Amino acid sequence: MDEELPEWEPPVFTREDWLSWSNYDLDELPEVAVIREINLEEQEEVIIACMADQGFSGEYDAQSGGTRWSYPTEQQDAFTLAMYTCDASxxxxxxxxxxxxxEQLVQIYSWQVEQTLPCVEERGYEAGEPPTLTAYVEWYSERMTPMWDPLREVIGQTDDQSFRELEQDCPGLPPADQLYGS
Incomplete structure (x- = not known):
């Protein structure tokens, strides 16, 4: 991959930006002290424990890749406030x-072309031809969303359960320690 890649300076986002991307639907967001920053690998476990401390039980669901929360409907506002508090803490x-x-885009592109795409195709799905690396980087630098992702390309070819299994078997991103250097 000796292509000439476009130069771009990504914007820098703050913790407040990150928190604002979630729809907490609260009239006012309280000030919350940061207890500690966390990484992707521990996020589910830490938030589930924090929410338990706030009185809400959740369970990680490996099938969906998310957390299942159970609480009475009348507790929605309290749940939302607790979630904001845990996310902010x-x-x-x-x-x-x-x-x-x-550099990360090159890693992601290489991973998707060399790992994800063959894995998806081995399971009988058609993900199409990947764009060039230059086109991939240019698209992302203009829109901050990927131009092509082999998993996204097969969404209409499978049901939800099969897609979750495909995501487990054919990860769309390299391991976090490789991608983020942690």
Whole structure:
């Protein structure tokens, strides 16, 4: 991959930016002290424990890749406030919510072309031809969203359960320690 890649300077986002991306639907967001920043690998576990301290039980669901929360409907406002408090107390470390650098985009592109795409195709799905690396980086630098992702390309070809299994078997991103250097 000796292509001439476009130069771009990604914007820098703050913790407040990150928190504002979630729809907490609260009239006022309280000031919350940061207890510590967390990484992607521990996020589910830390937030589930924090929410338990706030009186809400949750369980990680490996099938969906998310957390299942159970609480009475009349507790929605209290749940939302607790979630905001936990997210603000244990925010992701900034590197996890910044736009990807050119170096990271090269890693993601290589991973998707060399790992994800063959894995998806081995399972009988058609993900199409990847764009050039230059086009991939240019697109992202202009829109901060990927131009092509083999997993996204097969969404209409499978049901939800099969897609979750495909995501487990054919990860769309390299391991976090490789991508973020943590």
């Amino acid at each position: 244990y925010p992701l470390a900034p590197e996890y919510y910044q736009p990807y650098s050119t």
